[in-house]
Structures are given as structure tokens and as C-alpha cells.
Amino acid sequence: MxxxxxxxxxxxxxxxxxxxxxxxxxxxxxxxxxxxxxxxxxxxxxxxxxxxxxxxxxxxxxNKEAFSGGKHSLEDISAKNLKNLIVDDTHGIIYCYIPKVACTNWKRVMFVLNQNEPYHDPMSISADMVHSANKLTLLNSFPRTEMKARLRHYTKFLFVRDPFVRLISAYRDKFQRYNKYFYVKFARDILRLFRRMLNSCWRS
Structure with a gap:
């Protein structure tokens, strides 16, 4: 042009x-x-x-060792470390979700794609439902040989986000807007840790 x-x-x-x-x-x-x-x-x-x-x-x-943690092949990676890979066999795609990078909406899309046509509006699917266990097909639910085949032949994608923006988003969504689950599981320990640090600074 x-x-x-x-x-x-x-x-x-x-x-x-x-x-x-x-x-x-x-x-x-x-x-x-x-x-x-x-x-x-x-x-x-x-x-x-x-x-x-x-x-x-x-x-x-x-620096392969630093970035892979010494894991150079699929056999070196535990099933737990593959839990973020969502598979859609119908369309031949694998989505690697990262929390606080629009993963709820993309999980909705992946869920809808696995339903019969005509597809529903993804936004009509509740967030709690797509985050529930067994609602989406994960790569680690297959035998290793089938994992390899899918990783080799399927289209794989993920999304990233500025880490500071992601951190702010997590704070606003999970802590600023009260969420009992996240408060009990994460926020309470964070508050205790930083209160101890703050008290230590004041005493010194």
C-alpha cells in the first residue's frame, strides 16, 4: 500500500x-x-x-532451565500443571486460560462452543457455572498419548495482560468488592502478613 x-x-x-x-x-x-x-x-x-x-x-x-524449571517435555510436566488447558475437540482448539485475563468470558465461549447449534449467547452463561469443576474438558483429563496428539494438531491460543493492570483488576474484583471465598482463602492471610510488617516497621 x-x-x-x-x-x-x-x-x-x-x-x-x-x-x-x-x-x-x-x-x-x-x-x-x-x-x-x-x-x-x-x-x-x-x-x-x-x-x-x-x-x-x-x-x-x-536460559531453558530458568524458564522451564527443568521441564523439557510433556512427560516432565505433572497433570496438575496442565489444568489451565481447555480442549474443544469439535473445533480442534486448545485454550490456555490465565486468571484475570478475561478468562471467565473465554471459558463461557469455550463452553458454548461445546454445545449444540444454534449457539447461545456466551454472556448468558453464569460465571460460577463455567468456573465449576467438570463443566469444561481439560487437557489433563486425557492419556498422555492423546494429550500429545492434541497439542501437535490443534490450534493453541492464550491471552496476556499487563501484569500491573492484572494485579489491580484482581484487587478490585476479589478484595475491594467483598467476596467471602477470596477473603477467607487469600485476603485474610495477606492482611495478617502486611499488618505484621507494618507493626515491625513502626517499632523499628
Whole structure:
């Protein structure tokens, strides 16, 4: 694609502004396609993704022991450490969920995909239900040979989030908004620890 003109940038700005009206969403998409911004954005995202993948490979290869904990193959990894991998055999995908990285909504999606069509709205599924045991198929529920086959042939994906934003999100969701389970299991011990540290600082 050639040089992007000021007029084209203006068109996109206008387009973004009017998109607050859902009825104009299609017009926005058509305008973006016409000016080549969709293909340009797609190419930039692809390049950025390749750079990230290359950086990840280089960092992991630089010190395999530190990053793998000495675990170099599937046989070295316990079933417990594979509990975050959700399998969808129908669509051939494996989702690795990370808490506080939209995992509740993605669990909803994975649950809905395993139901019969027409699919339900994922947001109609309760959070408690998708976090319950045995509601989703986990990779560690299969024999090792079947795990290997799925890891080799299925599309695997995960999402990451800025660690500080993730920490703030966890605090607001689990501690600031009272949750008895998390208070009893985590918050109480954290408060005790930091109260002791604070008292120690005051005494010194």
C-alpha cells in the first residue's frame, strides 16, 4: 500500500467518531476497506506478532532451565500443571486460560462452543457455572498419548495482560468488592502478613 494521505486519515477519524452509532458501523467498515486501512492494520499486526514470537523464542532459549524449571517435555510436566488447558475437540482448539485475563468470558465461549447449534449467547452463561469443576474438558483429563496428539494438531491460543493492570483488576474484583471465598482463602492471610510488617516497621 502507498502513502496514506491526510484526507484518508481524516476519513478514518470521522469514521471512528460516527461509530458510536451502531447503525453506521457497516459504513465505517466499508470506508476502512476502501482506503486500505484494514489490510495495512492486518499487516502491521502480523509483523508485530512475528516480532513478539521471535523475542519469546530468544528469551526462552537463552536460559531453558530458568524458564522451564527443568521441564523439557510433556512427560516432565505433572497433570496438575496442565489444568489451565481447555480442549474443544469439535473445533480442534486448545485454550490456555490465565486468571484475570478475561478468562471467565473465554471459558463461557469455550463452553458454548461445546454445545449444540444454534449457539447461545456466551454472556448468558453464569460465571460460577463455567468456573465449576467438570463443566469444561481439560487437557489433563486425557492419556498422555492423546494429550500429545492434541497439542501437535490443534490450534493453541492464550491471552496476556499487563501484569500491573492484572494485579489491580484482581484487587478490585476479589478484595475491594467483598467476596467471602477470596477473603477467607487469600485476603485474610495477606492482611495478617502486611499488618505484621507494618507493626515491625513502626517499632523499628
Amino acid at each position: 502507498g502513502h496514506v494521505t491526510r484526507k484518508e486519515r481524516y476519513d478514518v477519524c470521522v469514521c471512528v467518531c460516527v461509530c458510536v452509532n451502531p447503525s453506521l458501523f457497516l459504513l465505517c467498515i466499508l470506508l476502512l476497506v476502501k482506503n486500505g486501512f484494514v489490510s495495512l492494520l492486518s499487516e502491521r499486526m502480523r509483523q508485530l506478532q512475528e516480532l513478539r514470537k521471535q523475542l519469546l523464542k530468544e528469551i526462552c532459549a537463552s
